[in-house]
Amino acid sequence: MRRGSHKLSRRLFLLLLYAVLTAGAVVMVAPFLWMVSTSLKAPHETFMLPPIWIPEDFRFENYAEVFDRLPFFRFLLNTATIAGLVTFGVLLSCSLTAFALSRLRFRGRDLVFYILLATMIIPAPVTLVPIFAIMRRLEWTNTFLPLVVPAFFGGAFPVFLLRQFFMRIPRDLDEAAVMDGCSAFGIYWRVILPLGKPALATIGLISFMGAWNDFFGPLIYLYSIKKQTLTLGLATFQGYYATDWHLLMAATVIVTLPILLAFLFSQRFFVEGITMTGIKG
Amino acid sequence: MAACGGEDEDRRIELRWGLWGTPEAVQNQRRFARDFMRLHPNVRVEIEPVAGDVTVAFSMRLAGGDAPDVLYAGNWFLFEFADKGTLLPLDDLIARDGIDMGQFFDSALSGIQWDGATYALPEAINVEMLFYNQDIFDRYGVSYPEPGWTWDDYLEKARRLTQDTDGDGRTDIWGCYVWTWIPGFLPFMLQNESNMFDDDFRRFTMDDPRAIEALQFIQDLIFRYRVAPGRQALQSQLSIDMFASGRIAMGSFGYWGVRELQGAPFRWDVAELPRRRTTGNVVHVHSFAINRETEHPEEAWELIKYLTLDEPAREVVYLIPAQKRIAAEMIRAGNEGMPANAEAILATATDPNTVSPPFGPRFGEYSSVLGLELDGVWLGKVSVEEAVRKAKPQIELILSE
Amino acid sequence: MARKHxxxxxxxxxxxxxxxxxLVLWLGIPMLAAFALSFTHWDLFGRPEFVGLRNYINLLFHDRRMWATLFNTAYFTAGTVTLGTTLALLLAAAVHQVSFGQxxxxxxxxxxxxxxxxxxxxxxxxxxxxxxxxxxxYLERIGISAPDWLNDTRFAMPAVILMSVWKGVGFPMIIFLAGLHDIPAVYYEAAEIDGADRRRQFLHVTLPQLSPIILFVVVTSVIGCFQTFDQIYMMTSGGPMGSTRTIAFYLFENAFVFYKFGNACAIAYVLFVLLGGFTHFSIRLTQRWVHYQ
Structure with a gap:
């Protein structure tokens, strides 16, 4: 009898959980549905009350208009190039750093780690002007370089996550590799990188997202329209006077969709990666 | 990137053109650049549109010595950059080429000239107009605004137009709408013969009784007579959408409203703003300026002349062309969508009391202080007197720095 | 550890x-430059003019806006971190329980x-x-009369907080899920044998086991929140009546709207010291109760 009621309460509890989670999921998704719905509306439908969730005609022309007004294909290509290079740079440089900080032992190692952590508390806007001056001196303005090159020089948060993950890889593997005559680089290349795939996927996606969504970097460094990115195109649609909401939302969908697909494809890897980093203070 | 096409090899001079605006304007300006290159085979024009924060992007580039040769400017930041010595004064070139500045609206000139120097050629202007929904006026038997109408007429109409259509105790149609930022409230101050600063730009004069009366009138529209929406007042963008959905009977919006309201499901027209002691209106001026450090001042000058005096001057979107003749032609052509009383737009643009707001150097900082104090007025939290009294020393300190 | 690295x-x-x-190129040099500039008046265009400690003195003793922005920043941070972390924790615990549709x-x-x-x-x-x-x-449909969020001095900040939580809650949630995944099932079995109900299990097993992760999430969120800029810049520009002006936004205004770059740098260093102090003390303090395996 007790066991039965226990089961029943377990069922009720689960039902309640599903109800709460579903309600929450609706709150999370509704703004996106509104975004897609608005992007397919005729201008006069956007402010109708009560709100229209399913437009009378699906106006796919809105999307054509966005591509017509600004070179969004070019923006897409540029954004993908930048985000791809940034991701590659972060993966390469941060895995090297994280490897050294987790698997090698040398003087000053922990100091470097703490300095790196401390850099997370530097407010970004203040370094904007000095870094701009450096980029200008290097004659890198109006190229992808100011956005891409720093990624090849490490970063605090990805290094932190990767270090946590690498520390959990059994050390016996290193020793076995040393027996086989591997150098430190050999351990990095043959042992740590292959085993670190889930964590690398996680870092990769985070970096890709960051570069894809970056607004201020492109605003400041990319002058020529041929070199600009999606977020800049999107910002142009937020009008100076009035906003054409249906076009703005169509542009938003165009910017969001690729990153959404990237996430859905890497989603399994991604969650697994964070799970396995097992962040501990 | 090196040019590798055969055609591009002759183009030894590269002009960088910094611009911004709606996607449609950017699209047009790309075309103008191509047309200009066709006329000037030795010049290659590189388009550099700025999305979002124009002033940040332009200041970084100007301060870093990496700015475009030609800059698209608005009067709300032109003088800040001129004051920092980054722009080429154009008076000598204007005199040399005998350009008749009288062909532009005087109000346009007020937005490009500072301390006796001219820093740009004007492309277009934008004045505030009163837009009104004729269907709502007819429904409640209110007569349309007439030339020479006054604040009293305005208030009286607004009171009769404010309606709670479904009887739930909440206003469904607002009689009027005033944007509570400088372009919204300054016309009222000008109409009452007051302004924000004295002529030397040293003294802050919004504590003048006439200025206070004007601001008080707007605050009263919201809180005393309850004929204007308080919510939304701080954001103009959604308010034109509110007008477009038939929930505001009269609203003052920029001329761009004409474009925005095409296809609206009701009849509407424009009128001059009401007057008090006199008329008064403000103008936004869009113009083209030249970077002082440009290596090609002659070509840059050719480009901005082309943009403001040649074909492109006829293809202004969203705004009123700065050339009087072109503006008149455009407005009188009675194109589809142009309101019946379009003549009022011309009358406003030529009115001597239609002027550029005091967007001087340091505008960024004093407008921030002013906005903060006035927010309290528009939210009904502080009196007009108190807000301007608190703003005055802070703003005069900024001007004296 | 006896094993040799x-x-x-x-x-x-x-x-x-x-x-x-x-570190040297993109952080060291710029930070040193900013430090030097924090002792100057510089409008980005002319030459920086040395003014000693004046920027710092102005900020700390004469600038009312600075204190208001500090308060706003603390408000935003407290709201977002508390709400975000709690919600993320509860969501993670809930999602962890369900298998279908996880x-x-x-x-x-x-x-x-x-x-x-x-x-x-x-x-x-x-x-x-x-x-x-x-x-x-929709709030009105269910009978809640809601304020005009972004145009109300009392509700603008809560609105920004709500939006930020909505935007960001997924990240700590995933991190907590990872942590939950790692708690050995035997702990729960033991608790069940002791007769602990779900609430007690959550309080006495889950929370202590997750405490290092909670610390991590809280510290990194506080650091992130203290630097909040994007939401403010894009949603409210600090208004109405400065009620959402955060310190990072004020820094930005000083640099690019007021053209007082020296001031902006001084603000950055005040922020830097505050955050450094916070991080240091929070780690010190919490080491007492955080449970390490």
Whole structure:
């Protein structure tokens, strides 16, 4: 009898959980549905009350208009190039750093780690002007370089996550590799990188997202329209006077969709990666 | 990137053109650049549109010595950059080429000239107009605004137009709408013969009784007579959408409203703003300026002349062309969508009391202080007197720095 | 630990070379430059003019706006971190319990994290609008009379907080899920044998086991929140009446709107010291109760 009621309460509890989670999921998704719905509306439908969730005609022309007004294909290509290079740079440089900080032992190692952590508390806007001056001196303005090159020089948060993950890889593997005559680089290349795939996927996606969504970097460094990115195109649609909401939302969908697909494809890897980093203070 | 096409090899001079605006304007300006290159085979024009924060992007580039040769400017930041010595004064070139500045609206000139120097050629202007929904006026038997109408007429109409259509105790149609930022409230101050600063730009004069009366009138529209929406007042963008959905009977919006309201499901027209002691209106001026450090001042000058005096001057979107003749032609052509009383737009643009707001150097900082104090007025939290009294020393300190 | 690490000084620094170079180039030099500039008046265009400690003295003793922004920042941080972390923890615990649809829930809650703030902020400005906002429309349908969020000094900050939590909750949730995954089942079995109900299990097993992760999430969120800029810049510009002006936004205004770059740098260093102090003390203090395995 007790066991039965226990089961029943377990069922009720689960039902309640599903109800709460579903309600929450609706709150999370509704703004996106509104975004897609608005992007397919005729201008006069956007402010109708009560709100229209399913437009009378699906106006796919809105999307054509966005591509017509600004070179969004070019923006897409540029954004993908930048985000791809940034991701590659972060993966390469941060895995090297994280490897050294987790698997090698040398003087000053922990100091470097703490300095790196401390850099997370530097407010970004203040370094904007000095870094701009450096980029200008290097004659890198109006190229992808100011956005891409720093990624090849490490970063605090990805290094932190990767270090946590690498520390959990059994050390016996290193020793076995040393027996086989591997150098430190050999351990990095043959042992740590292959085993670190889930964590690398996680870092990769985070970096890709960051570069894809970056607004201020492109605003400041990319002058020529041929070199600009999606977020800049999107910002142009937020009008100076009035906003054409249906076009703005169509542009938003165009910017969001690729990153959404990237996430859905890497989603399994991604969650697994964070799970396995097992962040501990 | 090196040019590798055969055609591009002759183009030894590269002009960088910094611009911004709606996607449609950017699209047009790309075309103008191509047309200009066709006329000037030795010049290659590189388009550099700025999305979002124009002033940040332009200041970084100007301060870093990496700015475009030609800059698209608005009067709300032109003088800040001129004051920092980054722009080429154009008076000598204007005199040399005998350009008749009288062909532009005087109000346009007020937005490009500072301390006796001219820093740009004007492309277009934008004045505030009163837009009104004729269907709502007819429904409640209110007569349309007439030339020479006054604040009293305005208030009286607004009171009769404010309606709670479904009887739930909440206003469904607002009689009027005033944007509570400088372009919204300054016309009222000008109409009452007051302004924000004295002529030397040293003294802050919004504590003048006439200025206070004007601001008080707007605050009263919201809180005393309850004929204007308080919510939304701080954001103009959604308010034109509110007008477009038939929930505001009269609203003052920029001329761009004409474009925005095409296809609206009701009849509407424009009128001059009401007057008090006199008329008064403000103008936004869009113009083209030249970077002082440009290596090609002659070509840059050719480009901005082309943009403001040649074909492109006829293809202004969203705004009123700065050339009087072109503006008149455009407005009188009675194109589809142009309101019946379009003549009022011309009358406003030529009115001597239609002027550029005091967007001087340091505008960024004093407008921030002013906005903060006035927010309290528009939210009904502080009196007009108190807000301007608190703003005055802070703003005069900024001007004296 | 008795086991020997692979030990080599030169190789260690070879691996670190890119990172160290990056630290110097993109952080060290700019931070030093900013430090030097914090003792000057500089309008970005002319020559910096040395003024000693004047910027710091002005900021700390004469600038009312500075204190207001500090308060706003603390408000935003407290609200976002408390609400965000609690919600993320509860969501993680809930998602961890269900098996069917777990991946779907995880993805859905993570969805806003991957979107650009530029896109999200415009959308939410609209959703929050008093007259057209869907939020108020639906709140009113269920009988809640809602304020005009972004135009009300009392509700603008809560609105920004709500939006930020909505946007960001997925990330700590995933991290907590990872932590929950790691708690050995035997602990729960033992608790069940002791007769602990779900609430007690959560309080006495889950929370202590997760405490290092909670610390991590709280510290990194506080650091992130103290630097909050994008939402403010894109949704409220600090208004109404300065009620949402955060310290990072004020720093930005000083640099690029007021053209007082020296001031901006001084603000950055005040912020830097505050955050450094916070991080140091929070780690010190919490080491007492955080449970390490």
């Amino acid at each position: 692979y030990r080599n000084e030169i190789e260690g620094y070879l691996f670190l070379a890119p990172q160290l170079l990056g 991946t779907l829930f995880k993805s859905i809650y993570f969805l806003p994290v991957i979107c650009s703030m530029t896109a999200i902020a415009a959308l939410w400005r609209w959703l929050f609008s008093g007259d057209f906002g869907l939020l108020n429309l």
